[in-house]
Structure formats: C-alpha cells, structure tokens
Amino acid sequence: MNLILVSENEIHDNTVIINDSHRLKSISSILQSQNNSSLRTGIINGLLGYAEIIEINNEHGEMKSIVLDTANLTEQPPEPLDLILICAMQRPKTLKKILQTATALGVKTFYIIETWKVEKSYWTSSILGENESREQLLLGLEQCIDTVLPKIYIKRAFKPFVEDELPDISSGRISFVAHPYSECGKHSFPISKPLTLAVGPEGGFTDYEVKKFHSIGFIPVSLGNRILRTEFAVTSLISILTSAL
C-alpha cells in the first residue's frame, strides 16, 4: 500500500488512531522496510501528505495500534482522469480487479450495466454491496496515492439507460464502445477531451447493443485480434485513449 487512507470522522484534534488489521498490516510492512517517522497518509475525499507517527503500541511483539498526527496533510489529490467508464457487469472477481485498476488509473465514475450476455447470477454477488465495492475503490486509491472515492451507479435496464440517460452522461465527451473487429481510423490518440468508454461482458456486446451505442455517437474501438482478460483490456484501452506519455 502506497498510502494510508483515513476517514475525516476518524480524526480528532489532528490525531488519528489506527487499529484495524488491514491498515496495521500495511503499516508494519512499510516500517519493516523503511525506518520512517512519518507515513504517506490521505483523508478520504480530502487532502494528503505525510502524517507524523506519534505513538506505536505493540503487544507481544505485534503492532496493536498506531497514532498519527494529521496536521500536515495539505496536498491536493492528483487530477482525476476525465473518463466515465460504462462497464457491463462481470464475474465478481473480474469486477473487483476492474474497480481497483480503473480507480488506480484515475477513473471517478463507473456505470455497471446489464447487457444481454451478462450472466444473471452475477447480480446476486456481494461485490455490488456498498462495503465490498468501497473496499476495492480504496485499494485502488491506496495504490495510486489518491483520496477521491469514485462513484458507482448500477443500471439494470439496458435500453432505457442508453436511450434516456447515456446521451446526457456522454454529452460533450468523445465516446467509445469497445468491440472486437471494429476499426477506429478517424482519431489519433491520446485525446485530451473528456471521454466515455463502454466495455462489454466476457462474451462482448451484441450487435444490437453496439448499434444502440453507435446511434448515440459512440465510436467502436478494437484492441486488435488478441483477446485480453477484461481487466487488462480496460487498462489497455484507457491507457491508449488517455495517455500523455
């Protein structure tokens, strides 16, 4: 973990006490490899910086709690990526990885949508619960040193979503729909404008679905003839579309 995240309501008088196993484990491993007197720390949806270590409480040689001074958290989080990710529901393990990685890439808005080839059983998964999805978003933020939690919207009805909501959501943006075998000759990348990217389920979008996206201005893009795991395809597409190497 590259950043310790704390909630605003955990902080009292510029002090925060950390005693949960997830964060203590990361802090222990950071302190084992480097003998720091402060830790890279951020306030969820707030500022970040280095928090001084005030006190470490060990019990039987194991860290039980650590007290940090948050007075010097004064940096702004990094610029968000202005890309809205529309993602068909996935196998829960895959969705976790997508949420984590796209968050690490700077995505701040996710729409998880139903499409024809989404396996119905996936919708019963606990990953859509607020706590579980938040956990993945936090892992992404901890990885990329950011504090701003993305928002996730669930849309179970494809047609009304694409017809009635998506035109507004994607208004003023250049929008792409990932679709194998399509070509995208017109644009040169990266694009500096705001973007929308729609990514299908494991079996892809149906032709009908691609047409619906196309009818509201989405441009089909393909990654070529190699098939990647969805989380890597998402990384690859976002990198190509937005990279400013």
Place this chain on the structure above:
Amino acid sequence: MNLILVSENEIHDNTVIINDSHRLKSISSILQSQNNSSLRTGIINGLLGYAEIIEINNEHGEMKSIVLDTANLTEQPPEPLDLILICAMQRPKTLKKILQTATALGVKTFYIIETWKVEKSYWTSSILGENESREQLLLGLEQCIDTVLPKIYIKRAFKPFVEDELPDISSGRISFVAHPYSECGKHSFPISKPLTLAVGPEGGFTDYEVKKFHSIGFIPVSLGNRILRTEFAVTSLISILTSAL
C-alpha cells in the same frame, strides 16, 4: 480458455487424446456453455484452427478424456509483437502475471534481470523453473489465441548485461526504460518500429541503473504521477507504445 493447446508430440495420425485436468476442465466449461462439435485448438509453436471432437469419454458423469481430430489446424498464429521486454525480477506472484499478460499482448522475448532493488529471496522462487514459467506462458497464449511460446532469458549480473549484451539485443530498436518522473517529449505514439522496454522492480531502478540504460540509448518514459501495480503498468506501457487502434 480461448484456445486448447497441444504439443506436436501428442498428435498421432491427426488425432490427439486429452486427459489432463487443466485442459479437460476448460473443455468441459466450453462445452457446457456452447454445444460445439469442434474446439479452437492450436499446436504449440505451430498452426491453429478448429479441431473436430471425435469422442468424449465420461465416467460417473465426469469427462475423463476427449479425442480431437487435428487435420484442420491450418491457420497461421497471429503476428508477434516486436517488443523485447527487459523486466527486473519481481515478487513471484507479480512475475507470473507479467509473463501471462505480456504473452497475451504478443511479447515473444523476455529478459528477467537482477537490479539493485530486487529482493534477493525472489531468485529462489520456483517460478523461474522451466515448467512453472512455461505454464504461465501457455496461459497467456490460451488467452490471446496464439501458439508461439515466448523465450525467457535470466540475467543475474546487471552491469555486464547492460554493457556487453543489451546494445546488441536492442540494436535497430527504439528502446525505453520505465522510470517515474521522467518525461518523454520527442516521440509520438504508437511507434511502428521494433521496440525494447525495460521495467524495474517494485522500488524502481536506481539512478545509476537508469543512467546505464540511458548511456546505451534507452529513453526514459513515465506513466505519470499515479503508481500502478507492475503487471498493469507493463500492460499500460506496452499498449501506449505499440497500440495501433
């Protein structure tokens, strides 16, 4: 799995019998979702196509073996990606993912090298054994529907490798070294020439190491100020450098 891979020496008179659990499991799940009479099949380092199912042997409702006809495997594998990946040794779990994903992206040559910040214990990992690394490469090929096994070279001595071998390896290529905070203004991407890409360990290359790469013509590139997990950083960089969207 998108492709069943078989070895040349498993094939006798255009027939192959598959009875190992890894491939049977994938075949069962393919046949459960689609009622195919043939399977996308490739010969390792050879041709690919669709193999007719000749016979399925079940025992107690479970598939015990399947016999395929390989006479129609006549397609060429996809074009390789002309990018040599020089990768510092990683945590074994991370190296597995890098081997798999870079193979799926079409990389055919890996150099796994020692650098200052590589944790020494990683070198004792079984991932460097021929069978274990081959397993990851095969998973990558099965994912992207390719048959050509990449080659892996291990180089434990940084300086002699970079001074004496790398100039020849990277000759005629545009070469990059991934390094945070560097800027790469001169090139526009994607690049159609052959490439070399060097990626550091978790803690990055040292300044000395970056200078050594630079001295033989490697251009430093950065992914910006967000830190990605190494396997996603590799995917992202390769995508940006080579994409022909």
